[in-house]
Amino acid sequence: MRILIVEDYEPLQKSLQQGLHEAGFAVDVTGDGPEGLWYAMGSEYDVIILDIMLPGLDGLEILKKLRAAGKQSHILILTAKDALTDKIKGLDCGADDYLVKPFAFEELLARIRALLRRRYDQKNPDVIIGDLHIKPTTKQVFRDNLPIHLTPREYALLEYIAMRTGQVVSRTDIWEHVYEFNASATSNVVDVYVGYLRKKLDINGKPDLIRTIRGQGYILGASS
């Protein structure tokens, strides 16, 4: 999953970036308002963490512009403004969530997970497809009740494809949602990682979970 952080206070920016990256997200950061807007318009972020007091362009303005442009990213406002009127204003402008500083990092993670479920129309926190069991809260994966150990990138890839179970996921989609902006790109990095993932998942001769649809992409689970 791909996250954009728009926050100008450096210590916070740095710690968020580190924390979210370690949690397995592809993270882009900026401390500048206009730059944040540019990033958000340019890519399909799953979640955008948006501060309000930004240099150059107010956070709410960015929000309005994104919504007006039809961007579907889920936006969480992260700000010190805690007045009721501020919260209402933020949510009514199109934000999906509102978190007041200072906050517990764990809470931020939980809210991001909730936003991601919403993004992919998943109600169940756990993703269960056949005998595959994914727990996003703990990043644990089980197949047939046997734990499977994945690297962060592999997990991110699996999570994304699993969230979109039943849909064909193109390489571009994967690229957009699993890799951050300046990830080093080789033309078949996606294929390579899918290969890694398959190797770990398809154990004991069990059927392939991730199937290739030629010319289109991959699919996990039965077609919807």
Next chain:
Amino acid sequence: MTVSLRTRLLGSVIIGTTLLLGIFCIILYTLTRNMVTHQFDRSLLSTAKMLSAVVENEGVEDEEDDDDDDEDDESHERGYDYRIASSNLELEFEFDVRMTPEFNHLHGGGYYQLWNRDRTFTLRSPSLGKSNLTYFANNASEPLYQRCQLPDNKPGRAVSYTFLTAEKEDHAQLEQFTFIVARDASTLYDFLGFFRWLLLGCSAAIVLLSGLVAATVARIGLRPVHTLADEIESVDEKNPQHFFSTENCPAELAPICDRLNALMERIQQSLQQQRRFNADVAHELRTPLAGIQSTIEVCLSRDRQAQEYQQALENSLAITQTMNRLVGTLLALSRLEAEQIPLETQTITLKEQVERTWLNFADQAHDKGLTFENHIDDALTCVTDRDHFGMIISNLLENAVEYVNEQGQIIVSAKNRDRTVELSISNTGSDLAPDDLEHIFEFFWRADTARTHTGTHCGIGLAVVQKVAAILGMRLNAKIDQPKSTFTITLELPTAPQ
């Protein structure tokens, strides 16, 4: 308890009316009394004059004057003539009794009595009978008037008319006589009495009515005042959005309404400023707190290398130091607001103060490759509180160092004016636009670009500096000049001791 306007108005009206009516009544009564009495007295006088005209001095009685007896008989039918036993004066006194019936019958209403000068002889009207009228006279030839008690105990008025009459035979001999003519004046006095009571009654009624009218008028008239008072009372101090309508305000209250509205606006602005300040303070404190919390939480979220922990701790510490300064400034600010800090004034040499303060920034300046020039005249001094003044200079220099460009210049100078000294601190390379100048003294304001300069500098400095300056009786001005975007801040110091 202060006296109410209504009571005062009412009291004044009643007292005023009473006084006016009192004076009026007295004048009216006096005039009326004089007039009717005068009228009465005039008729008394004319009667007295008439009576005195018919008195003839027969002279001393003479035994030989027998042929007068015939005359006497005649006159006895018409009038009366008297003879005195003692002084042998004989007076003839003739008048037609039909013309003056009042004097004829006992207690007829009119009375007269005649005396000679030494009161040895007297002549009474029939109406008097055996009684006497009260004698009163003076030596002047003017008639005298007096109230008297009549024989039938009725109130009367009498005139005392003194006249001379010559002896019939010998005109050289003049005798002085006094006529007292009295009449029943009960009608007169009854009327005056009635009139007196009438006036009093009317006055009382008028006073009462005017009191009622005044009370009503006062109540109605003062209604706008009550309305205004109610409106004022209904104002909520915590949420003063009320504005007093000046439309229905009478002319006298309009200035009060206007003033109240102006005050309300000031209060509202002040509250708004307060709210903004509180919101800003919250933001300024929460942001670094969030930074610390996030840094530490992320660091603790998994096992790490010692170096990572160290870095996280150092970052957190740096942030706490910023917060420390912020909290310190806020406390200083609230203490200033409460004016708890006593000022100790002393004479300060400006050049030396600036040099001393600059030492704190010398290293930082060196790192940035800055040039510092102190052009203040050695002789310039000011008399003020050293600690606070030092704080102002320190803040201004800190700002200059913070915002100056690399390799830039900071110049301090002073101009000696009439009764003030203008101390200026300039730095080149300022990012401020001319429009920003009106904001720089606001709390927590930072020019956008300055925010990303360092994440740690907080914009409260100039606002606090301005407050401290105000307490010391100094003023701050700022301007931007074009060559090299030079930002100059000027402190006006009064040279006379504060």
